[in-house]
Every structure is written in structure tokens, then in C-alpha cells.
Amino acid sequence: MFRADFPDPFILEHEGQYLAYATNTAGSNVQMASSTDLTSWRSLWNEREPNRLHDAMPVLPSWAKPGFTWAPEVLRTPAGFVLYFTARHATSGLQCIGAATSANPRGPFTSQASAPLVCQDALGGTIDASPFRAPDGQLYLYFKNDGNHPAFNKPTEIFAQRLSPDGLGLSGEPVSLIRNDKPWEGRVVEAPTMVEQDGAYVLFFSAHDYAWHDTQRVSSYAVGYATCEGPLGPCTDDANNPFLASASTSCLSGPGHQTVFHAGDRQLFAFHSWAATSACRPAKLGRFLHIAQLSWKDGVPQLTALGQP
Template sequence: MVPPMEYQNPVYRLDFPDPFVLYVNGQYYAYATNARGLHIQVLKSADLVNWKEAGVRGEALPQLPAWAEESKSFTWAPSVLARKGQFVLYYTTRLAAAERQCISYAVSDSPEGPFVDSSETPFVCQLEEGGSIDPEPFVDHDGALYLLWKNDGNCCGFPIYIYAQPLSEDGLRLLGEPVRLIAYDQEWETPLIENPSMVAHDGKYYLIYSGNWWESRNYAVGYAICETPLGPCVKPQNEPVLASAGRHVGPGGASFFRDAGGKLWVAYHAWREPYVGYPAGMRRLYLAQVDFDAGKPVFRRPEAEP
């Protein structure tokens, strides 16, 4: 476990967008959107500060399913669920037949992979709402599982929502029906919301999400408080809860995780001034410790310190 603030962001200095961190048996594994010719990036660390490539030269998912478009630029926003010796990788890829982003999953007996996707069709694919992206599992205190995601409505002029739906115990089947948790409805979020992540705290469920345009300084993280993992949810404020700090700008793609001692953290990416956007910039891996103050999440990050 890293003592409070005894590290500097970014903790990994290469491009590592939409990060997700998982702790398994003394190691932290971090997964991210495509970069450097990889479908899904994977790193590992013993201390959250010193990271190195894991998997096969940093690749968690060597092969996409047959229905997906074979383009590494369309594999996004991975997350991993540990289930009784098996690991389930949820990720976004492109349904070639429809030219829309959809959600799939792959499995492995190791958190490093290689993960194998043997699906014949997407796992979640709301074509009537533009597609589906940014999946992340949530495990409740009673062990109940849920999948969070976003419909890709901004691709084609549809309304945008964050969804949740129960999962089977093994994480491989959706149960019941999807529920809309929040919508894109605040000025700072323009033009979209995405990248949901959830944590339980003090009898409530805290949902964080990214808003605004990912390739800008105004990208940021908002939050909502939910009564249950399936809502209803309310946004307590009309501004981000995690925004640019100094030269570290456009934070987003945030995901909650717990360290070896149970401390709550969030992994996210950010640009560094003046290199915002590609090809000059990179979305590097950042970490913040999470506390709660009067029911509001507080993200303690070294770049925001005086």
C-alpha cells in the first residue's frame, strides 16, 4: 500500500487511457484502451507506483472475436472481474456489420491474460441507441453483480444515458432488464457523459462518470448518489468533482478500486499541458486516494496539492 501522497502523478508516463486497476494476490494489474499497436494494454505493479508491462509484451487480448472489426483503434475501456479463479475482461469493440461500438467479454485463468473471446455476437449492443461502450462491473456488499455502461448515442444524435443491469454469479450472463441511472443533462458535461464506475459507501452508492469531450482540457469527472445499484440516482451538484489541476488537465476515464489494505482509490487518465490531444499528447495513468466529506467524494491527488 502506498502511504498518502508519497507518489507523483502520472505514475505511468506512456499513453494509458481509460484505466482500470485490479488487486490480485499481492499484485496490482492495470488495463487500458488501445495504444502502441495493442488491443488492450495490461501492466502490473507491487506498489501502485512502479509499473511494467504484463501479459504478452503488454497485450491482454491478442485476438478479437470474428464479428469484430480488426482495428486496434476501436478497442476501448476495459475492466476485469475476478470470479473463482477465472477473470472476465469486459471491453468495447466494433461490430463490423453495423459499424457501431458494442460490448464484449473475454475470459482467462490469469489476470495477465491472454484473455480469449469466443463469442459469436456482442454481449451488449444497443444499436437502436447508437451502440454500447465503457463497461464496468460492480460487486455489491452482498456479492450481487452488476454491469454498468453507456449507450453510444453521441455517435449519431441519440440521447445519452448511463445504464446498469444485474449479472449472473459468473459474470457471463445479463439478468433482468437494463436500467437508466443518469442522463447527459448538465452544461459542463457538453457534449456527452461516459465511463461509469460505482462504489458503496455509508448505505449509498456513488456513481462517477466522465463528461465533456475526451480530447479537451474541459473533460472532467462528475458524480451521482444512488439509492441502489439500479437507482434511482441524483446528481448533487452542477459541476465536476474531479477537474483539471495546474498542468494536469482533462482528467477522466476514472475507475474505483481498493488497495491491499482496503483503502479506496481511483485510477484515471489526464493530459499534461501544453500537449492536449493527439498526436502530440498522451493520456497517462494517474491515481488519487478517495475519502468522503459530508457525503461528498474527495479525490486526494498530488498534482492538486499546494
């Protein structure tokens, strides 16, 4: 566990280190942390201003308003690295998705775009971009319409769309894969992560209200998955969802916004959950990073603690 406010984590292996990216905090649009062993993590700090966190994207594109930069994910390409992020569209006030590039995974990532890459204006905006490279090399981008925006009150859906080889352009039309149509999902499905496993496609996602309210024993936020016939679906929710949920016995509260990555031959599953007091109440310290080992049995994903068989 990384005991720092580090919500919506994404992890990239690079040159023997693991680089983690997370939602904005303390004046940093895209905060970062690093580890060599996946157990001990340290925040990256600004080399010129040691009291400031390092910012992987210190300057936002012209369309974006500071203070609302969420859920960064990074794609490695032959030309370098592409950072996908959610930010507040200054004109519409909606959350929308942008893309920025850098030769270095630590940044600075920059974008000269005058408009978002994806912004579903009629559906409440767009958040939680997640890239995926299929075994044939085709790139896809997954994202969620922000229909739970109070001004829209629409269903939330997870969409997929083809990406260009450089990761900066979209082609074809977005395809809806799942929507919030199960009781455990509440009004929200979000945070998509597509995985190919032995020829099968599995879409992990988070659902329900991410918050931990003082009136709740634990948060209702949880992780589920759907099996898909291909990167563009169709997809079917697993009947046993949620896959990972809060547990008052261990005081795991609000696990979600997962990502899947590799460390050598191991497949790992990172997510955040709320910091808790010893009495299992909100500690008001934000959301901490957790990492578990992901394995599969008869096509069904399973989580175990790091280091366990």
C-alpha cells in the same frame, strides 16, 4: 503518474501486485502495466516478442474488428476472471461491449461469442462496460449508449443491468440512471463507476468532450458523481459537479475515465489526463495514468495526493 499513453485505465490487485489495463495502443488490443507500490509502473511486454507490448486479449472474438478495443475492466469470479471491453462490431460498424474469460488476470482472455454482450443498435451502440458486485453478492454491469455517434445524434445515458453469477450473462432490462442534461456535461456522459460506501451508492462518471483541442486552454472533460438509492438507481446528480475537472494552474487537462479500487485499507481513485508541455499545451504523447487517494466526509467524496492524510 505513469508517463505512457494509457487511456481509460482500470486497476486490479492480484497477489501483491497491481495490474493495470488500458485501451488499445501499438498493436495491442488490451495493453497492461504493473506496479508493486502504485508509484512506479512498467508496461508489460510480450515474452516471445520483446519489442511488442503484452496483449491481454491477443485474439478478438469473431464479431469484432481490430483497432478499436477500448476501456477494459476486469471482474474476479470463482471460476477466474472476466474482461469486459468495447470493440468495433464488424457488421454494424458500431462500438459494442463484449466479455472474455481467462484463468489468469494477465490473460490471454478469450471469447467464442459470435455476437456482442451488449449493443444498443438503436441508440448508437454501447461502450464503457463496468462491473460491480453489491454487498449482497449480486453482480451488475454499467454501460453507456453511444448516442453522440454522429450518425445518431441522441442523448447519452448510463445504464445498469443485472449480471449472472459468472459475469457472462445479463438478466432483466437495462435501467437508465443518468443522462447528459447539465451544461458541464456537454453531449456526453460515460465511463460509469459504481461504489458502495457505508450503505450508500455513488455513481462516478465522466462527461463532455474527452479531447484536448489546440484551441482550448485545457480540455473540457471532467468527472462527476450521482448519489443512488441502490445499484439500479434512481440516481441524482450532485449539485456541485464536476467533482474533478481540468485546472490550468496545475495543467491537469481532461481528467476522466476513472476507476475506484482498494490497496489494503485505502480506497484509491485512478484516472487519465492528457500529457502536457511545460507551457501547458498538448504534448501529443497521449493520456497518462494518475492515482489519488479517495476519502469521504459526510458522504461526500474527496481526493488527496497519495501519501497525504
